[in-house]
Amino acid sequence: MVTIKMVAQRCGLSVGAVSKALNHQPGISPEKAAWVRQVAEEMRYYPNAAARTLKTSRSNNIGVVFQNRLVHEYFSEILESIRAYMEKRGYDITFLNDERDSGMSVYEHAMQRQCDGVLIAQGSARADLDRLVQSDIPVVAIDQLFQGRTAVLSDNADSFNQIIDYLYQMGHRRIAMIHGEDGEVTRMRLAGFHRACRKWGLEVPEEYVVAAKFQEPKDSGLATRQLLALKNRPTCILYPDDISYLGGATEIERQGLSVPEDISCFGYDGIRLSRLLRPSLATYRQDAEQIGRRAAEELLLAIEDPKCYVPQIVTVAGSVQPGDSVKDLNQ
Amino acid sequence: MVTIKMVAQRCGLSVGAVSKALNHQPGISPEKAAWVRQVAEEMRYYPNAAARTLKTSRSNNIGVVFQNRLVHEYFSEILESIRAYMEKRGYDITFLNDERDSGMSVYEHAMQRQCDGVLIAQGSARADLDRLVQSDIPVVAIDQLFQGRTAVLSDNADSFNQIIDYLYQMGHRRIAMIHGEDGEVTRMRLAGFHRACRKWGLEVPEEYVVAAKFQEPKDSGLATRQLLALKNRPTCILYPDDISYLGGATEIERQGLSVPEDISCFGYDGIRLSRLLRPSLATYRQDAEQIGRRAAEELLLAIEDPKCYVPQIVTVAGSVQPGDSVKDLNQ
DNA sequence: TTGTAGGCGTTATCAG
DNA sequence: CTGATAACGCCTACAA
Numbered sequence: 001m002v003t004i005k006m007v008a009q010r011c012g013l014s015v016g017a018v019s020k021a022l023n024h025q026p027g028i029s030p031e032k033a034a035w036v037r038q039v040a041e042e043m044r045y046y047p048n049a050a051a052r053t054l055k056t057s058r059s060n061n062i063g064v065v066f067q068n069r070l071v072h073e074y075f076s077e078i079l080e081s082i083r084a085y086m087e088k089r090g091y092d093i094t095f096l097n098d099e100r101d102s103g104m105s106v107y108e109h110a111m112q113r114q115c116d117g118v119l120i121a122q123g124s125a126r127a128d129l130d131r132l133v134q135s136d137i138p139v140v141a142i143d144q145l146f147q148g149r150t151a152v153l154s155d156n157a158d159s160f161n162q163i164i165d166y167l168y169q170m171g172h173r174r175i176a177m178i179h180g181e182d183g184e185v186t187r188m189r190l191a192g193f194h195r196a197c198r199k200w201g202l203e204v205p206e207e208y209v210v211a212a213k214f215q216e217p218k219d220s221g222l223a224t225r226q227l228l229a230l231k232n233r234p235t236c237i238l239y240p241d242d243i244s245y246l247g248g249a250t251e252i253e254r255q256g257l258s259v260p261e262d263i264s265c266f267g268y269d270g271i272r273l274s275r276l277l278r279p280s281l282a283t284y285r286q287d288a289e290q291i292g293r294r295a296a297e298e299l300l301l302a303i304e305d306p307k308c309y310v311p312q313i314v315t316v317a318g319s320v321q322p323g324d325s326v327k328d329l330n331q
Numbered sequence: 332m333v334t335i336k337m338v339a340q341r342c343g344l345s346v347g348a349v350s351k352a353l354n355h356q357p358g359i360s361p362e363k364a365a366w367v368r369q370v371a372e373e374m375r376y377y378p379n380a381a382a383r384t385l386k387t388s389r390s391n392n393i394g395v396v397f398q399n400r401l402v403h404e405y406f407s408e409i410l411e412s413i414r415a416y417m418e419k420r421g422y423d424i425t426f427l428n429d430e431r432d433s434g435m436s437v438y439e440h441a442m443q444r445q446c447d448g449v450l451i452a453q454g455s456a457r458a459d460l461d462r463l464v465q466s467d468i469p470v471v472a473i474d475q476l477f478q479g480r481t482a483v484l485s486d487n488a489d490s491f492n493q494i495i496d497y498l499y500q501m502g503h504r505r506i507a508m509i510h511g512e513d514g515e516v517t518r519m520r521l522a523g524f525h526r527a528c529r530k531w532g533l534e535v536p537e538e539y540v541v542a543a544k545f546q547e548p549k550d551s552g553l554a555t556r557q558l559l560a561l562k563n564r565p566t567c568i569l570y571p572d573d574i575s576y577l578g579g580a581t582e583i584e585r586q587g588l589s590v591p592e593d594i595s596c597f598g599y600d601g602i603r604l605s606r607l608l609r610p611s612l613a614t615y616r617q618d619a620e621q622i623g624r625r626a627a628e629e630l631l632l633a634i635e636d637p638k639c640y641v642p643q644i645v646t647v648a649g650s651v652q653p654g655d656s657v658k659d660l661n662q
Numbered sequence: 663t664t665g666t667a668g669g670c671g672t673t674a675t676c677a678g
Numbered sequence: 679c680t681g682a683t684a685a686c687g688c689c690t691a692c693a694a
Contacts, residue, residue, distance in 0.1 A: 027663070075666075
């Protein structure tokens with residue numbers, strides 16, 4: 001590894017002078033500084049991250065709490081977006097977890113690595129995170145609210161305005177909703193759903209709202225069965241996510257019915273699959289790329305000027321992605 | 332942050348003594364060492380990663396080269412598996428890339444961060460990687476071969492033995508193959524395919540082998556159209572991956588045909604989707620979890636004893652996942 | 663404008 | 679068995 005000392009030697013200067021040149025600091029003539037930088041580049045000198053971190057207590061490293069959601073396309077996209085943005089800004093990304101043997105909390109892990117900031121991108125709140133959230137480390141959460149911290153949320157509540165608008169215009173009046181586990185997200189979606197229905201004067205019988213789980217086709221399959229068994233069957237079912245819809249579709253088919261002829265379906269997330277299915281799945285497309293980017297942006301703002309940074313709640317709008325799984329009842 | 336100095340103060344010992352106790356080194360009585368460790372734990376002391384790295388030039392940090400394939404379920408699963416394993420062993424994971432402004436190569440990036448080892452998990456070889464591969468940094472590649480380096484491969488060639496066995500037993504004699512971009516993987520698969528067919532005495536007309544792209548349903552759709560137009564149409568089509576099959580399915584449906592009644596289909600990868608589709612997709616299930624774990628294991632071996640480590644080629648077997656997309660022609 | 667020296671938190675060496 | 683002490687590579691006051 002080429003160190004600053006070697007560069008100094010090569011330049012016939014002291015380490016201090018070279019350091020100043022490299023960091024664009026005063027105390028060295030501009031021409032000489034430029035020349036030093038050039039030599040450094042030729043020598044392929046890059047400052048040792050550990051040394052710099054130790055000295056400056058800035059690591060240029062962002063911690064990301066991701067749990068095991070890596071296998072969900074929506075979250076993968078968010079992560080990819082974060083990664084791309086951070087990289088462009090010269091930050092690295094390290095996974096932060098608490099499952100290690102040492103019994104270290106996420107907070108301690110972040111401290112140990114001297115992460116400049118942490119991005120929380122997991123669904124369920126964990127006691128473990130509280131310590132982190134209450135610390136001085138800049139934190140931005142995705143799809144999750146923490147006291148006094150910036151959160152980037154998909155527009156869970158408002159999305160249903162668009163969804164119900166769309167379905168209403170397609171002639172649907174009896175709309176059922178299968179929702180995921182209880183939590184911030186689910187509560188916002190339920191509220192949004194009910195509000196949007198009221199706006200159009202749609203009645204929502206209690207049995208039209210059924211609990212299932214996110215990303216679990218089986219559960220949504222069962223919920224679908226319940227809905228299909230109702231006397232006053234809905235004309236359209238909303239699913240907690242695109243993957244869950246598959247469970248519903250299987251159940252519908254099993255009963256000898258078909259989408260969208262006998263019943264319409266609407267997903268959530270807008271993963272690639274939704275466009276590839278036949279019939280294509282009408283769904284609400286979340287803008288994962290932008291969610292990731294906004295979160296990254298906010299975090300860097302918080303890092304680069306912690307004193308002036310004021311936490312906020314950022315909402316990223318998605319949009320209805322029409323599809324063949326919703327029948328136009330007007331015709 | 333609580334430092335070793337604070338622990339020493341609290342214990343009324345020197346930093347040196349505490350360091351020995353913490354690192355289980357001789358030069359301190361076992362009882363006192365144990366007591367020191369307990370105090371350290373109570374104080375929630377964790378060694379500063381940067382300082383330790385600087386001193387030991389071991390970072391407990393693994394670099395992962397992943398490019399933008401994060402959004403493919405197969406790779407996400409591998410990454411998740413790597414992450415889980417490394418974490419358990421006390422290593423962190425940092426993304427390594429070369430797209431940063433600084434014009435730093437992956438190698439330089441890894442050096443700067445003093446990564447203990449690097450995992451290469453991307454499809455296409457890049458000139459940039461060569462520098463890394465030729466360096467002293469332990470490297471393990473996934474689904475890719477590098478001179479003198481350990482590679483963990485899915486059993487691309489052998490898988491077709493199993494696949495063709497399965498299809499033959501289901502009565503298929505005219506089997507076509509749509510394959511992905513040229514490369515190590517594709518070449519191995521093609522060879523495996525041809526060999527397996529010869530084993531059963533199956534003839535493979537040239538027009539039965541069509542090029543498309545990985546993970547691009549549209550391309551596979553076009554390839555499918557070509558195959559369906561043949562005078563002597565195959566009874567079964569092999570797709571480069573499960574996602575690509577969706578493009579084929581769409582094309583088949585568009586022609587008024589159906590899977591598996593008119594034509595059978597077989598995927599590759601065995602992502603979750605394959606089991607959720609109707610008809611369920613017969614496919615070759617790659618053991619992503621094990622591929623990731625084996626790669627991680629090998630890398631740690633190489634790191635922990637570089638002198639004795641001998642690079643090898645590890646093949647991880649998958650298995651045929653039967654599905655309704657293949658018709659039993661025997662009946 | 664330049665060079666020197668101290669220290670960030672650790673570990674490791676070497677006297678006591 | 680114990681405690682100073684010197685690095686690791688870098689930055690930054692401060693002295694020249």
